[in-house]
Amino acid sequence: MVNTEISGIEGEPGNFKLSIIRKPRYVEPSKCTGCGVCAQYCPVEAIDTYNAGMGVVPGIFVEYQQAVPLIYTINREVCIGCGLCAEYCEADAVDYSQKEKKQILDVGAVILAAGTETYDAETLTEYGYGRFKNVVNSKEFERILSASGPFRGLVLRASDGVEPNSIAFIQCVGSRSLVKGNEYCSSACCMYAVKEAVVAKEHLHGLDINIFFMDIRAYGKDFDKYVERAKDSGIKFTRSRVSNIKQDNKTNNLWITYESEDGNLKTEEFGMVVLSHGLCTSPSSKELAEKLGVELDRFGFCKTDEFSPIQSSRPGIFVSGAFQGPKDIPETVMQSSGAASLCSELLISERGALIEKEEYPPKIEVLGVGPRIGVFVCYCGINIGGYVDVPEVAKYAESLEGVVYVDTNLFTCSQDSQELVKQKITEQKLNRVVVASCTPRTHEPLFQETCESAGLNRYLFSMANIRDQCSWVHMQTREEATEKAKDLVRMAVAKARLLEPLERLTFDLTKKGLVIGGGLAGMTAALGLARQGYEAILVEREKELGGNLSHIYYTPSGKDVQVLLKSLIKQVKDEQNITIYTNSEITEIDGFIGNYRTKIKEKDSNGEKEVEHGIVIIATGGKENKPKEYLYGKNDKIITQRELEENLSNPKSKILNPKSVVMIQCVESRDDKNAYCSRYCCTQAVKNGLKIKEKFPESSIYILYRDIRTYGTKEVYFNEAREKGIIFIRYDENNKPEISEENGNINVVVNDHLLKRDLSIVCDYLVLSPGMLPQDDNEDYAKMLKVPLNEDGFFLEAHMKLRPVDFATDGIYMCGICHSPKMLDETIAQANAAVSRACTILSQDVVKADGTVAYVNKYKCAACGTCETVCAFGAVKVVEKETRGGIERYAEVTEALCKGCGACASSCRMSAIDIRGYADKDIIAIIENF
Amino acid sequence: MSKKIGAVAVIGGGIGGIQASLDLADSGFKVYLIETKPSIGGLMSQLDKTFPTNDCAM
Numbered sequence: 001m002v003n004t005e006i007s008g009i010e011g012e013p014g015n016f017k018l019s020i021i022r023k024p025r026y027v028e029p030s031k032c033t034g035c036g037v038c039a040q041y042c043p044v045e046a047i048d049t050y051n052a053g054m055g056v057v058p059g060i061f062v063e064y065q066q067a068v069p070l071i072y073t074i075n076r077e078v079c080i081g082c083g084l085c086a087e088y089c090e091a092d093a094v095d096y097s098q099k100e101k102k103q104i105l106d107v108g109a110v111i112l113a114a115g116t117e118t119y120d121a122e123t124l125t126e127y128g129y130g131r132f133k134n135v136v137n138s139k140e141f142e143r144i145l146s147a148s149g150p151f152r153g154l155v156l157r158a159s160d161g162v163e164p165n166s167i168a169f170i171q172c173v174g175s176r177s178l179v180k181g182n183e184y185c186s187s188a189c190c191m192y193a194v195k196e197a198v199v200a201k202e203h204l205h206g207l208d209i210n211i212f213f214m215d216i217r218a219y220g221k222d223f224d225k226y227v228e229r230a231k232d233s234g235i236k237f238t239r240s241r242v243s244n245i246k247q248d249n250k251t252n253n254l255w256i257t258y259e260s261e262d263g264n265l266k267t268e269e270f271g272m273v274v275l276s277h278g279l280c281t282s283p284s285s286k287e288l289a290e291k292l293g294v295e296l297d298r299f300g301f302c303k304t305d306e307f308s309p310i311q312s313s314r315p316g317i318f319v320s321g322a323f324q325g326p327k328d329i330p331e332t333v334m335q336s337s338g339a340a341s342l343c344s345e346l347l348i349s350e351r352g353a354l355i356e357k358e359e360y361p362p363k364i365e366v367l368g369v370g371p372r373i374g375v376f377v378c379y380c381g382i383n384i385g386g387y388v389d390v391p392e393v394a395k396y397a398e399s400l401e402g403v404v405y406v407d408t409n410l411f412t413c414s415q416d417s418q419e420l421v422k423q424k425i426t427e428q429k430l431n432r433v434v435v436a437s438c439t440p441r442t443h444e445p446l447f448q449e450t451c452e453s454a455g456l457n458r459y460l461f462s463m464a465n466i467r468d469q470c471s472w473v474h475m476q477t478r479e480e481a482t483e484k485a486k487d488l489v490r491m492a493v494a495k496a497r498l499l500e501p502l503e504r505l506t507f508d509l510t511k512k513g514l515v516i517g518g519g520l521a522g523m524t525a526a527l528g529l530a531r532q533g534y535e536a537i538l539v540e541r542e543k544e545l546g547g548n549l550s551h552i553y554y555t556p557s558g559k560d561v562q563v564l565l566k567s568l569i570k571q572v573k574d575e576q577n578i579t580i581y582t583n584s585e586i587t588e589i590d591g592f593i594g595n596y597r598t599k600i601k602e603k604d605s606n607g608e609k610e611v612e613h614g615i616v617i618i619a620t621g622g623k624e625n626k627p628k629e630y631l632y633g634k635n636d637k638i639i640t641q642r643e644l645e646e647n648l649s650n651p652k653s654k655i656l657n658p659k660s661v662v663m664i665q666c667v668e669s670r671d672d673k674n675a676y677c678s679r680y681c682c683t684q685a686v687k688n689g690l691k692i693k694e695k696f697p698e699s700s701i702y703i704l705y706r707d708i709r710t711y712g713t714k715e716v717y718f719n720e721a722r723e724k725g726i727i728f729i730r731y732d733e734n735n736k737p738e739i740s741e742e743n744g745n746i747n748v749v750v751n752d753h754l755l756k757r758d759l760s761i762v763c764d765y766l767v768l769s770p771g772m773l774p775q776d777d778n779e780d781y782a783k784m785l786k787v788p789l790n791e792d793g794f795f796l797e798a799h800m801k802l803r804p805v806d807f808a809t810d811g812i813y814m815c816g817i818c819h820s821p822k823m824l825d826e827t828i829a830q831a832n833a834a835v836s837r838a839c840t841i842l843s844q845d846v847v848k849a850d851g852t853v854a855y856v857n858k859y860k861c862a863a864c865g866t867c868e869t870v871c872a873f874g875a876v877k878v879v880e881k882e883t884r885g886g887i888e889r890y891a892e893v894t895e896a897l898c899k900g901c902g903a904c905a906s907s908c909r910m911s912a913i914d915i916r917g918y919a920d921k922d923i924i925a926i927i928e929n930f
Numbered sequence: 931m932s933k934k935i936g937a938v939a940v941i942g943g944g945i946g947g948i949q950a951s952l953d954l955a956d957s958g959f960k961v962y963l964i965e966t967k968p969s970i971g972g973l974m975s976q977l978d979k980t981f982p983t984n985d986c987a988m
Binding site for chain 2: 001002003004005006011012014015016018020025050052062063064066067068069070071073105106107108109110111112113114115116139142143145146147149191192194195198199222223225226288292320321322323329332333335336337339340341343344346347349350351352353354355799800801802836837839840843
């Protein structure tokens with residue numbers, strides 16, 4: 001429901017009445033085909049908000065070419081009502097008379113994922129945004145870099161349309177400031193700026209780029225490696241908060257004044273400046289929150305609790321993404337899946353109640369009948385019709401072998417044309433259908449659905465792309481374009497003649513989940529599965545549940561973590577749907593999605609138990625590094641942050657009234673051995689520093705750091721720490737602090753950048769932040785499940801941004817620190833997300849494979865294993881079978897996992913593998929008909 | 931207590947709202963995905979590429 005606004009909500013969790021207002025788009029969605037002819041004739045223009053205000057769009061528009069839904073909208077603020085769009089719309093879709101409609105939706109739960117705004121850089125007058133043409137904000141620069149942007153991907157200056165020689169990025173614009181803008185860190189800007197810099201340099205190789213920053217907050221998985229690559233490519237990083245920007249009025253170049261690290265004031269000239277403006281809330285988010293009756297925090301983000309990061313203040317309304325606080329894409333995706341899981345828990349009794357099932361007519365038998373092909377050639381309005389002689393293509397199609405029926409449609413994809421196709425399948429006894437129109441990427445599923453609803457197997461369909469690959473690229477040469485369209489149709493018909501019906505195989509499904517690891521992530525995941533009605537098998541290597549959570553005592557806001565731990569353990573133990581195996585290890589996992597068999601062995605016994613389950617959630621956690629540096633283990637006053645926290649929470653603690661405590665960050669972290677940032681340590685050090693200050697206000701605390709990474713709203717604790725007198729001293733990774741021990745005293749020497757000299761601090765306690773290491777058994781699980789680890793030893797997800805919980809192999813999910821080090825609330829969100837992803841499988845009756853899967857001719861197979869190596873989905877493996885003739889080895893496909901990508905088939909030296917529907921014979925037929 | 935309803939309203943059609951909607955629809959719930967703009971996609975649709983893979987954001 002687009003163009004829709006919320007006006008209010010009534011009711012209770014499980015049964016709400018949500019009032020909405022549907023704004024008119026003045027175009028009938030069921031008729032509009034997105035062809036775009038209307039926009040070509042529209043005489044008025046509006047500001048292109050999609051391109052961040054750079055450029056204009058017609059008064060009847062789509063936001064961008066790939067927009068979903070691809071339906072035009074009239075902007076009534078600029079429309080003069082001339083009627084040209086209505087006149088030229090061949091689908092008769094324009095309707096000026098549409099009115100706003102009020103509607104009430106009956107829903108059981110609500111997810112608030114309304115996102116965030118970007119900070120208005122014009123407020124900070126010293127940067128000249130809005131006055132100087134070549135100062136842009138990062139959203140505008142993102143559009144400038146894009147091929148669909150205002151300059152078609154060329155990096156150009158707005159003042160003169162010339163490529164800049166140099167670009168400065170200024171970080172923390174509107175963020176991390178107690179004076180102007182917002183106090184919090186916006187979490188995403190450091191990394192998007194580095195990305196924009198890298199991409200800009202790809203566009204313009206000689207470009208000089210300088211990023212002015214306070215701390216580089218590359219706290220996420222593999223982020224530091226990306227920053228290092230950027231440095232290697234020649235991008236400069238300057239640690240300084242820029243005070244002002246001036247413009248050279250002749251050249252429109254910009255002069256940046258800043259204080260360099262050696263304390264001198266410097267001025268540098270740049271061709272362009274990009275302001276990395278932060279994320280912020282808007283008056284509309286406040287209004288929305290009021291209408292829904294949910295509370296916001298003091299920054300205007302949705303208020304949540306550290307222990308329930310997805311739950312808003314109103315039961316039944318859940319929250320995800322940047323509406324809850326500034327965050328990057330993967331955290332947004334995790335939290336959103338997590339929110340879906342909590343909705344499912346709430347509405348579990350109604351699962352499936354409102355889902356409509358499609359009913360199909362009896363199947364048309366095609367075996368033993370010669371091909372009777374129907375060809376439908378589409379005009380696509382004027383998209384094809386304007387540049388290709390469609391009637392001639394249709395006439396030509398009639399002459400092709402096997403073709404018994406040909407028709408042309410203005411829009412083959414429109415609803416009435418679909419009905420016509422169905423009718424013709426029956427009437428003409430068609431057993432193969434070819435559509436010559438646009439791209440199968442967007443329209444193949446639609447046409448396959450049409451075939452199926454007429455009783456024809458969905459794989460008896462073939463498509464010729466005579467728009468994207470023909471009319472759009474040969475607009476000036478009608479005759480040649482028509483000839484090419486004929487070629488494409490002939491090739492598609494050749495393939496159609498060979499098409500065979502394919503069945504989508506189905507497999508049984510064991511509606512149980514295996515959760516590996518009984519820490520916060522594992523327990524949360526097991527509870528989630530159980531509450532959605534599925535049995536969970538929870539396996540923990542230690543004697544007690546709890547994992548890393550057992551060693552955390554309080555959150556930065558002061559909440560008692562041990563209360564959470566005890567409550568979780570109790571809930572898990574009380575839950576009938578959870579079977580717990582502690583002090584146990586997994587020795588073998590066999591099978592695939594829906595059908596796993598796993599052997600669990602209790603450590604001190606010989607017996608093994610075999611369990612069956614349909615999915616696997618990996619939650620093996622991580623372990624705190626025990627450093628070898630800084631005399632750790634040789635002096636009992638040199639401890640880790642975790643040990644400090646345990647001490648500070650123990651009433652019998654030996655740490656009493658320390659005069660001076662020094663903390664060193666990034667110990668054996670972000671170095672050659674452990675290249676990654678452990679994300680939580682900065683916040684942990686600030687949290688523990690504040691705890692010491694609370695207990696012993698007279699103590700002096702020094703935190704020696706490389707970059708302070710208290711991202712998001714955690715920045716407030718960093719500010720509080722500074723306010724309470726905790727001293728932060730930055731050290732360089734090439735000039736680490738040195739420590740010595742004399743008469744039981746610990747002396748720390750660190751080079752202070754601001755004072756430009758070595759400081760010597762005698763301390764009672766030296767606290768090290770050594771980061772988190774992956775578990776040793778990650779490798780065993782990676783082998784058992786055939787899933788990858790990244791180079792640091794953490795599990796590697798299917799996609800760093802969009803699939804942060806999934807593996808490429810279906811049916812296996814991850815959550816918590818085994819994915820990468822993270823904070824407690826993030827672990828809870830990811831564990832709920834893993835449950836959500838798993839339940840998309842467990843809630844099905846069977847596991848369905850696609851029809852276009854690989855198959856092996858075992859008599860040709862040499863069992864070389866190449867296919868197994870190239871398969872990204874773990875769907876092919878070489879098996880050994882005993883037969884009467886001896887042991888046979890050959891590759892076998894697990895259809896349930898196969899995505900039909902063809903990697904195995906194209907790499908097979910023996911031509912022993914083919915993809916159903918895309919076998920060599922099919923491809924050769926297409927080529928021979930070219 | 932009134933009867934529960936097996937439908938969820940997801941407010942916001944950006945990457946977060948889309949992910950939540952897909953998960954819910956794939957696990958047996960009716961979803962109303964509500965967006966104020968004329969198309970879904972949100973902020974992410976305006977991004978050119980995403981790190982660390984420099985994949986196209988579209």
